[in-house]
Every structure is written in C-alpha cells, then in structure tokens.
Amino acid sequence: MIQLKNVERSYKTGAGQTWVLRRIGLDIQPGEFITIMGPSGAGKSSLLNALALLDDQWAGEYWFKGEAVHDMKRKQRADIAKKHIGMVFQSYHLLDDLTVQENIDLPLSYKDIPKSERQSMVADTLDRFQIVAKKDLYPNQLSGGQQQLVGIARAVIHNPALLLADEPTGNLHSSQAKEIMELFKELNQQGTTIVQVTHSEVNASYGTRTLQMRDGWLVGDTSNPNLQFQGEAATR
C-alpha cells in the first residue's frame, strides 16, 4: 500500500538543522496493523504526519498504492488523504466552532454521499462511541477523553483504507482504551490498514508488526530483523 524510500525530514534550528527523520525506508502492505514505538522525540509523530500527507516538507520517495506522492502537487496529496486516510491526533485537532456531530460528519462531507445516508452514518457512529448525548456540544465543552473519542469517531466514520493513530488511547480510561483497541482490531480484520504510535505494550500487542524508532532512525522492525543492525550501525 505504501512504500517510503529514503524519507528525511529536518527543521532549521538556530544555526543548524535538526534531523527528525533519517533515511526512512518502509513497506506497508495492505491489511497490516503496525505499531511504532520509541522514546519521546524519536520521530514517531513526524513519521505519522508524513504518512498522513499532512506534512509535505520531507525529502525522498513516498509511493501510495503505486502512485508517486513525492511528485504530486499539494492538492493531489490532499485529495488522497481525504479519500483514503483517517487520522487520530494526539491532541485531537477537533474544529472548535463545529459541534460534535458536525466534526464527525466532516470526512463524509468530502465524499459524494447523499445527505440522508450521511445523517444515518453520523447517528450510527455517535451511537457506537456512546456520545449521542454530546452531539450538540462543542469540543471545549468536552473532557479530554471525550474529545479523543470524537477524534477517533471522525477518523473511522468514512471507513478509510489507512487509519493512522497517534497515541489514540492516551486520555482514555483503561476500559475505554480496550474498547478502542478492540474496535481497531475489528476494523483491521475487515481490511483497514492501521499504523499506530503508542508507548503502551498492551496496545502494541494488538498489532501484527512493531517498528522501533530512535533519534529519527528506524532501528527495529519485527518483520525485518536485519534492520536492527543497520539502524544501530547508522547511529554510531
């Protein structure tokens, strides 16, 4: 589904440059459930943002379903993201001036779906996430955990082919977190490709493959044991 070749990302800082992604090479097959782990600042969110096509300041090659994203204009990248990708953000990124149900409806508004069908999809999703009572509230009237649930609902409502999730259960109670992970498992079994960033071993155990990052390098990949050596050699 996705191939990254030599993807690099840096920020200009003061006199020099800070590297946050270093020569990332990655193949993601359809149907995988990948977990990205690593210490704080390792580049996990940066990699997810690049995969989500939110960040376009990287160098290298990014292939999505055989298409060369690195050669695309911003509008084409945005179209791919809207059509195929759902993203759960660490800090929710809900739109403050839209209600819960309007936030959840947003991904559907980008698709050619009749209004009545949209309304019933939103109603089903509110029900599934047990947030029907909150539907007319605005994000700032919700707790952090409730905002996180709305963010997850928004990411999955349009059945994206690729679901990217940055610490999706960070603000949830353990029982809610388990429900979300079970939902991800179900979506994955139905064919959704998932990439999650987490510090939780429990959440990681739902995945089928774990990547380790350190200082911007991919230093471990359970599906490619040889990478460990290359990554560690590269950081020396």
Ligand SMILES: Nc1ncnc2c1ncn2[C@@H]1O[C@H](COP(=O)(O)OP(=O)(O)OP(=O)(O)O)[C@@H](O)[C@H]1O
């Ligand atoms: N806008 C920015 N300007 C400069 N440096 C940045 C910027 N955004 C991120 N970085 C740096 O990129 C590095 C990687 O950050 P990133 O958020 O990807 O790490 P992470 O592994 O997701 O960490 P965490 O587990 O804490 O979320 C960090 O050193 C961070 O300081």
